[in-house]
Amino acid sequence: MFEKIIDFIKQIYQNKDFIPLHAPVFKGKEKEYLNRVIDSTFVSYLGEFVEKFEEEVARFTGSKYAVATVNGTAALHTALLLANVEEDTEVITQPLTFVATCNAIAYCKAHPVFVDVSLQTLGMSAESLEHFLKNYTEIKKDGCCYNKITKRKITACVPMHTFGHPCEIDKIVELCNHYNITVVEDSAESLGSFYKGKHTGTFGKIGILSFNGNKIITTGGGGMIITNDEKIYKKAKHITTTAKVPHPYEYFHDEVGYNYRMPNLNAALGLAQMQQLPEFLQEKRKIANLYEEFFKSIENVKFVKEPPNAKSNYWLNAVLLNSKEERDKFLEETNKNNVQTRPAWQLMYHLPMYKNCFKIDTPNAEYISERLVNIPSG
Incomplete structure (x- = not known):
């Protein structure tokens, strides 16, 4: 069985x-734009x-x-600060994620809280979130x-x-609005993914977004904050530029800021x-369709398809095997x-720095983490 899969790939x-x-593809105007930056000497932000x-990016996503920003983690850290995540508060998230999600929460000196993921979307389960909110939380007089x-x-989700693959983001936002919790979407992996016709990252x-070297498009290292809120936008631009007050020559910074702005070199790329x-998305969908058709004939291996109401960018294709033992053999x-x-x-709660964080039962996350394998997707 494994030999057949390897031959097909x-x-x-x-x-x-x-x-x-996953490897980056450079066949457009990358070198032309980089040369323009070098010739201009404006290589920084x-x-x-x-x-x-x-x-x-704003045009494409509809923001x-x-x-x-310099990377997706910096974008998420900034976004959480703008969502008023403070020291010793809690942020609801999922245990099946890249460590940067929780690290950004920790940078704010806040605590991750883990709810389960959905077997269908691999992202946060609206049902698990609702269970947590109904049974473990209360809204106080403030x-x-x-x-x-x-x-x-609880300050954010x-x-x-x-x-x-888009998660059940509309239900998640609706639940969080009811409990006065700000939604910050970690769409690091989902540039080009849409849920019910709307781009991910625009619901909360x-x-x-992230533009790391392994993402669907890359700037080498880079990230982006997207929002429809003008106040948040202005604040984001300010604090990611060391909170420097604009002036022809004086240096005055009016709060603690961060050197998080993306350099011109990266932006050119x-x-x-x-x-x-659009071409990358088309090609990746073709590859996903080939995989989906092929894995129909392979017993005990399930290809992960885009969820209902979603159009996924198929950033990393994935399969689910029958057991951890089979997964390890396949790897x-x-x-x-x-x-x-x-x-x-x-x-995340298996890592030493997050093992004591509050969590509810997460059987789906455990199931997926023991069986899922990402396969070539470039």
Whole structure:
């Protein structure tokens, strides 16, 4: 069975010596734009391409505003600060995610709280979130939501669109609005993914994107905050630029800020990549369709399809095997044959720094983490 799968993947990628999980593609105006930046000498965050890249991402996602940052984690940290996440408060999230989701919460000196994911979407389960909110929280006289067990205030909720598949974001936002909890969407992996016709990252108060080297488009390293709230946009731009008050020559900073703005070099790469995004999405959907059809004939291996009402970017294709033992054998055989595959991340509450965080039962996250394998998707 594994040999058949390996042969099929090699066919898709034309029998290359090594097939990576995901590699960037540069076939547009990347070199032209980078040369323009170098010739201009404006290689840092001042320069024409930063604003152009922001405008293009805002246009594509349907957001009013976009602020480019050095990476997705910086974007998420900033977004949480703008959502008023404070020290010793709690932020609801999912255990099946990349560690940056929880790290950004920890940067605010807040505590992650874990609810389960959905087997259908791989992202936060609206049903599990509702169970947590109904049974473990209360709204006090100040209008804020509190965890009845830990007594801490819950300031935000961070659902993540796992591997580019949109989660039940409309239900999650509706629930959080009822409990006065701000939704910050971790859309790091889902540029080009839509739920009910609307781009991911635009349902909550604030969304973030990532342009790391392994993402659907890359700036080398980079992230983006997207929002429809002008006040949040202005504040985001201010605090990511060291909170410097604009002045022709004086240096005055009116609060603690962060050196988080994206350099012009990275933005030039990003703009060239954005111009190719529709083509990338088309190609990735073709590959996903090939996988979906192929895995229909393979017993005991299930291909992860986009959820109902969603159009996924299929950033990382994934399969579910029958057991952890089968998953481990599959990982060993594929990697031994120069086909790069990876398991899902370790669940966040299995990591030493987050093992004592409050959690409810998460059987779906446990099930997925033991069985899921990402397969080549570039």
